[in-house]
Amino acid sequence: MPLDIENLRDRISGLGFDVVRFVSVEDEAAGGAAFRAWLAEGNHADMHWLEKTPERRIDPRNVLAGAKSLIMLGVNYGPKTDRSEGPIWARYAVNRDYHDTLKPGLIAAGKVLEDELSLSSKDYRYYVDTGPLLERNWATAAGLGFTGKNAMLISREYGNWLFLAGILVGAELPSDPPVSRKVESVPVGSLCGSCTACVDACPTDALIGPGVLDARRCISYQTIENKGIIPRELRAAIGSRIYGCDICAEVCPWNRFAQDAKSGLIEARPQIDTLNLKEILQLTPELFAAVFKGTPIKRLKLRGLLRNACLVAANEERRELIPELSELANEPAEAMVRAHAVWALRRLGANDALSSIRLIETDATVLAEFDGPI
Ligand code: B12
Structure with a gap:
């Protein structure tokens, strides 16, 4: 047939x-x-x-x-x-x-x-x-x-x-x-057509030509795929984005045709975006595993999420989160997270918190954050 x-x-x-x-x-x-x-x-x-x-x-x-x-x-x-x-x-x-x-x-x-x-x-x-x-x-x-x-x-x-x-x-x-x-x-x-809304809206200028994205500058890459230190010059532009980025997609006029998801192959997990920044900065490994089980965020691991959360706290000028950031800037958090917490405290002008950080060992990554532009 x-x-x-x-x-x-x-x-x-x-x-x-x-x-x-x-x-x-x-x-x-x-x-x-x-x-x-x-x-x-x-x-x-x-x-x-x-x-x-x-x-x-x-x-x-x-x-x-x-x-x-x-x-x-x-x-x-x-x-x-x-x-x-x-x-x-x-x-x-x-x-x-x-x-x-x-x-x-x-x-x-x-x-x-x-x-x-x-x-x-x-x-x-x-x-x-x-x-x-x-x-x-x-x-x-x-x-x-x-x-x-x-x-x-x-x-x-x-x-x-x-x-x-x-x-x-x-x-x-x-x-x-x-x-x-x-x-x-x-x-x-x-x-x-002549629209360049996406190119113009990208806060880190990651779209370097039509359809060409420099992942090194992309917020999605930096907050998801980069497992280490986020380059300092990109941190402020990340704004409130804690995981991934949709800016270049969101501003696209073709979204006027967008429709609500109906497929049974999608399963919403609405509880995730109700978590506030304070709760995220206080996550324990056990809570992280429970909350993000089955989501793509699990692959970022707690350390990656805390790193991103430090940047968001600073970018949103959340001075009330200085205690949580101070906790993370100290041992036992790992150096990668501590480095971003130190940067956040500097951005928030939290000098008291900075001067009381216990530098138990002299990790170069963390020390580097005490100097230079923020
Ligand atoms: C690596 C990767 C990333 C990297 C690099 C992104 C990039 N631009 O390449 C990072 C981590 C930055 C990333 C980010 C995102 N990603 Co991603 N990513 C991928 C992955 C695994 C490979 C992409 C790749 O090969 N890149 C290399 C470049 C050169 O390829 P390309 O961008 O796909 O471009 C092709 C077309 O432009 C085409 N092309 C170029 N010219 C022409 C001309 C003609 C005539 C034709 C026919 C084709 C054509 O050829 C290029 C190469 O093949 C794909 C899954 C997959 N296996 O393809 C998902 C994928 C592209 N990502 C996806 C998504 C959803 C995202 C994010 C929106 C996630 C987020 N919210 O944070 C962002 C969007 C960033 C962006 N604007 O691209 C979706 C995209 C869906 C869609 N409708 O486009 C994919 C397809 C995953 C999926 N299965 O749904 N991603």
């Missing part, structure tokens, strides 16, 4: 995927070259895992021999953010970890492929984020949206709020067209 592609699309979308589109591995557009150029400039900061096996990232046939098509999937996690006060969390982070919640949908989609295309489990491979797949490149090529000047895959139906996932398939599927034929031949951001 000939393949009914719309039936396949419907069956997969019925599993909770808001967008399901197909693309041939032959349709690879500008992504491979863009990726190599991005790496060559060092824009990946310390994410050295991105440098490994670029040929696998660029050509899915090096990941799954015999791959012919990709099924690119989008899950809408838009709007509903009525946050009034407190630190700002990336939107995606106040849900249960999407790597976990999308997985059952991907497993079920695999079963649909086995059924519809008579494939075995060796003939397909799915990824959400963690695999060697340039997801935005393939999502753009498959027409889920276009690559914006903010580097995001922007959907005409959902704005900037789509999680992406992909399934490599060892069977030929008819390709869906990109959102605009023009996108194939003209640079990234072509459907942005």
Whole structure:
């Protein structure tokens, strides 16, 4: 029986995927070259895992021999953010970890492929984020949206709020067209027109060209992926952002089409953004584990969250938190956290607290924070 592609699309979308589109591995557009150029400039900061096996990232046939098509999937996690006060969390982070919640949908989609295309489990491979797949490149090529000047895959139906996932398939599927034929031949951001809202809004000037993000300057990178000291010159610009950053996505006018998340593959964890800064600065390892279990924030670990919270406390001029910051500036907190606590106390002009810090050992990272610009 000939393949009914719309039936396949419907069956997969019925599993909770808001967008399901197909693309041939032959349709690879500008992504491979863009990726190599991005790496060559060092824009990946310390994410050295991105440098490994670029040929696998660029050509899915090096990941799954015999791959012919990709099924690119989008899950809408838009709007509903009525946050009034407190630190700002990336939107995606106040849900249960999407790597976990999308997985059952991907497993079920695999079963649909086995059924519809008579494939075995060796003939397909799915990824959400963690695999060697340039997801935005393939999502753009498959027409889920276009690559914006903010580097995001922007959907005409959902704005900037789509999680992406992909399934490599060892069977030929008819390709869906990109959102605009023009996108194939003209640079990234072509459907942005003359708008530069994202580039202008980025407080750390991380968008260095259309669709090109320098992770070294990106608040998302610094507050999530950087496991050490956040460069001093970026700290003030982080403002209230305690985990990740959505500024370049939030200001995008295409979000006027954004819709409330409906997928069963998303699970909100609203209690996280009710935590106030004082509670965060006082978290114990046990409480941290309990509160952030199952969320992407768990991977940041308590030390990373405390580090970020110190910066937010200073940036929000929260002098009433000087006692909590002083606690963290002293042993037994580890040097990385102490360093940021010292910086925060300096920003708050907390000279008494600073002079009473017990410098039990002379860690250079901590000592360095007593000097120089703040
Ligand atoms: C590493 C990474 C990061 C890094 C680096 C980000 C970056 N800009 O590369 C950091 C930690 C900074 C980061 C931050 C964020 N990330 Co991130 N990240 C990734 C990851 C794992 C790899 C990205 C990558 O390969 N970067 C290298 C650059 C060169 O690739 P790229 O930005 O994807 O750009 C491609 C397109 O522009 C395309 N392209 C370029 N020109 C052209 C032209 C044409 C015609 C075509 C077709 C394509 C094309 O090719 C490029 C390379 O392939 C992907 C998941 C994945 N496996 O792809 C998630 C991913 C990109 N992140 C995601 C999210 C949600 C975020 C944040 C919003 C999180 C947050 N709130 O803090 C921010 C957004 C920052 C931003 N504006 O990019 C989503 C994006 C969803 C979307 N709708 O775009 C992804 C896809 C994860 C997912 N599965 O949903 N991230």
